[in-house]
Amino acid sequence: MPPPDPQLYRDPWGKREAWRKHPVFSRRQMFARAFPGFGVALVAFTAYVIADNLLTKGKAH
Template identity: 85%
Template sequence: MATPPDPQLYRDPWAKREAWRKHPVFSRRAMFAKAFPGFGVAVVAFTTYVIAENMLTKEKKPAH
C-alpha cells in the first residue's frame, strides 16, 4: 500500500500571502453588490413613485 505524500512536501510558501484573495469581502457577490451602491433603494423608490402616480392621476377615458 502506498503511503500518502508528506504534507510539508507540497506546502505553498505563498499561501499566507495569497489568503486575502479567498476572504468573503472579495467574493464576486460582494464586489457586485458594492458596484452599484443605492441601486436597490432607487429601484424601490422609483417603483413606488410610478405606482402612486398611476393610482392618483387616473383619468377617466371617454366611452366610444
C-alpha cells in the same frame, strides 16, 4: 509506500494569497457594492410610478 510529507508540498505563498479567497472579495459581494443605493432608488422610483398612476388615473393629460 508511505504518504508524501505534507510539509514537502506546502505552498510558501499560501498566507500571502489567502486574502483572495476571503468572502469579501467574492463575485457576489463585488457586484453588490458596484452600485450602492441602486436597490433603494429602484424601490423609491417604483413607488413613485405606482402612486402617480393611481392618483392621475381619471385625469386627462
